[in-house]
Amino acid sequence: VDLGYAMYQGSTDPSTNISSFFSILFAAPPIGALWFQAPQAPNNETGIQDATSNAPQCYQALYGRIGSKLRMPAKGLRVIVFIHSDGYHGGRASLYHQADLVTDSQNQAIAVFIQYRLGVFGNVYPSFQFCGY
Numbered sequence: 001v002d003l004g005y006a007m008y009q010g011s012t013d014p015s016t017n018i019s020s021f022f023s024i025l026f027a028a029p030p031i032g033a034l035w036f037q038a039p040q041a042p043n044n045e046t047g048i049q050d051a052t053s054n055a056p057q058c059y060q061a062l063y064g065r066i067g068s069k070l071r072m073p074a075k076g077l078r079v080i081v082f083i084h085s086d087g088y089h090g091g092r093a094s095l096y097h098q099a100d101l102v103t104d105s106q107n108q109a110i111a112v113f114i115q116y117r118l119g120v121f122g123n124v125y126p127s128f129q130f131c132g133y
Contacts, residue, residue, distance in 0.1 A: 001066075006045035010066075011052040018099045018107075020067045023055035026114070027062040055115060063115040067098030069107040078109040 001008050001021060010021035027039040034040055039062065055063035068077075080101050098111035105111075 005042055006049050007047075008049045008051040013099065016099060016103065018067055018069060018102050020065070020098060021051040022053055022065050023049075023051045024064045024066060025049075025055075025062065026064045029062065065098050065113040065115075066110065067102045068110040069102060078105065080105070080109050080111045082111065082113045084113070 001010070003024070006025070008021050008024055010019050012019045025042045028034060028042050030037070030039070054065075082096060082098070082101065084096060096113060098113050101111035102109060
């Protein structure tokens with residue numbers, strides 16, 4: 001899949017025909033000067049990035065997991081975004097299976113799971129104070 005900033009290679013389960021991409025970087029790592037800032041776009045990557053295995057469980061890693069039926073229309077599909085909840089102190093998106101949501105939707109949806117900052121690394125960036133959040 002080509003996301004404009006990177007191309008990713010996923011895998012397809014032959015028993016379900018569900019394609020999965022397990023480690024798609026959706027934001028720049030919030031380190032250094034980006035620590036308490038709004039998320040930034042990821043860097044452009046050359047070549048095809050391997051998304052056939054889970055991303056590391058890292059508090060700084062903003063990765064997504066995507067699942068969909070192998071052959072789906074380009075438009076008009078539902079998108080289910082799953083944000084795992086593990087008490088805001090631990091856990092990871094890879095504990096859950098996006099293929100289950102695709103199957104439960106009768107293959108009429110794309111499932112997106114996100115990995116996000118947790119614990120002391122999950123502080124809301126300061127400008128949210130001025131946005132009314």
